[in-house]
Every structure is written in structure tokens, then in C-alpha cells.
Amino acid sequence: MRFLLCDDHALFRSGLELVLSDLADDGESIDLVGVGNAEAAFAAVEQDSDFDLALVDLQLPGMSGFGAIDVFRRDHPELPIVVISASEEPADARLALDKGAMGFIPKSTEASVLLAALKLVLSGGVYVPPMMVGTEATAGAPSADPELPVLSPRQREVLDLIAMGRTNAEIGTALGIAPGTVKSHIVRLFEVLGVANRTEAAMRLEEIKKAQR
Numbered sequence: 001m002r003f004l005l006c007d008d009h010a011l012f013r014s015g016l017e018l019v020l021s022d023l024a025d026d027g028e029s030i031d032l033v034g035v036g037n038a039e040a041a042f043a044a045v046e047q048d049s050d051f052d053l054a055l056v057d058l059q060l061p062g063m064s065g066f067g068a069i070d071v072f073r074r075d076h077p078e079l080p081i082v083v084i085s086a087s088e089e090p091a092d093a094r095l096a097l098d099k100g101a102m103g104f105i106p107k108s109t110e111a112s113v114l115l116a117a118l119k120l121v122l123s124g125g126v127y128v129p130p131m132m133v134g135t136e137a138t139a140g141a142p143s144a145d146p147e148l149p150v151l152s153p154r155q156r157e158v159l160d161l162i163a164m165g166r167t168n169a170e171i172g173t174a175l176g177i178a179p180g181t182v183k184s185h186i187v188r189l190f191e192v193l194g195v196a197n198r199t200e201a202a203m204r205l206e207e208i209k210k211a212q213r
Helices: 010-023 038-047 065-075 090-098 111-122 153-163 168-175 179-193 198-212
Strands: 002-006 031-035 053-056 081-085 103-106
Touching: 002 010, 002 038, 010 031, 010 111, 031 038, 038 053, 038 065, 053 065, 053 111, 065 081, 065 090, 081 090, 081 111, 090 103, 090 179, 103 111, 153 168, 153 179, 153 198, 168 179, 179 198
Parallel strands: 002 031, 002 053, 053 081, 081 103
Antiparallel strands: none
16 A cells, blocks of 8 residues: 655654554555655655555645645545644544545544554545544534534535435535545534434435424
């Protein structure tokens, strides 16, 4: 497997390389390309796009990690992005996932949890850190009914399209966002609604509409 790590601390890059070696299966190796800023990360992907995953810090010299996510999602939407940051603020994690990151891992996370999170992302999932649990439903303006989930405008747009039977690709086209961003929205939308699939989400939407009439 081939990873790109964008972090301006060389010692952290070296330490993470040792941790990531445990991801390798028998006979497989981990190739980690480490760079210190967003511009170098873009250049690395332009030179060789054969990366399985990009790990990006938020605090970078020059362009921030948030800006780097925007560029990667625009120019390389097929490349999964995971943020590894010293921040443990739910708002930072939420913004990173809103921008299309497939996971947010605080640097204080234990190695075993980090590896499990990366395996999830590599298998096509989205890793939502424990610090975000319980924050989505309380974000934004208060609801007139405490039983109703509070959805962001983008989450409501995605939910409306899910209820219309649209696929992830169709939702991405309709809203002008990358496939990874659509997946991220759906994963967190299901958490906010307390549902497990699209059918339950559509049914929950009808309940919300009835309660708001």
C-alpha cells in the first residue's frame, strides 16, 4: 500500500511510518511518502497518482489542511483523505468531514484505534471520531421540538434526494460535490437521524415533515 502523509513535523512522520507498518499483510509493504506542506503534497500526487490514501494535518505552513482537502477533492476526487490532527475540537472534525475527508483522527488516538480507522477508510467507510458522538444533533439552531434532529441545509438537501431514490452519484451531480463528500454526508446523516439505511432515512424525513406542519 502507498500512503501520502502531509505533516510539517518530521519526527511525527517517522513515528507514524512505524505504526503504519502494522497495516501490511503478509508479503505486503507500506510505502509512506512524507511531505511538509500542502504544495509538496499536491506535487507528489501530480507526479505519481498511485496513492491508496492521503493523511493530512490541519496545521500546515502556507495553505491549511482544510484548504488542502478542497484542492484534493477538486483535482483528485478518487483519493481518500484522512485528517490526522492535534485538534480535538468537534467543529474541526465536522468541517473536515463536510469538505470530503473520509475520516478525522486526533493525534492522541491510540495506535490500535488509528489502524482500525484507516482499515475502515481503505475498505470504503468513513471514520467519525468518538468526540463527535452526540454533537451533530445539537449543532446549529435549536429545534422547536427537542425530539426533532437539527439538520444543516446541506444535510437536508442530501436527505431530500435520498428520499427521492437518487444514487450517490446522482446526489453528487445534483449538488455539485464529490462522491467522497456525498458518502461522508450520508454516514453522518444516518447518525443524526438514528437510522441504518436509506429506507429508514426516507421514513424519518416523512416524520420530520409531519411534525413541522
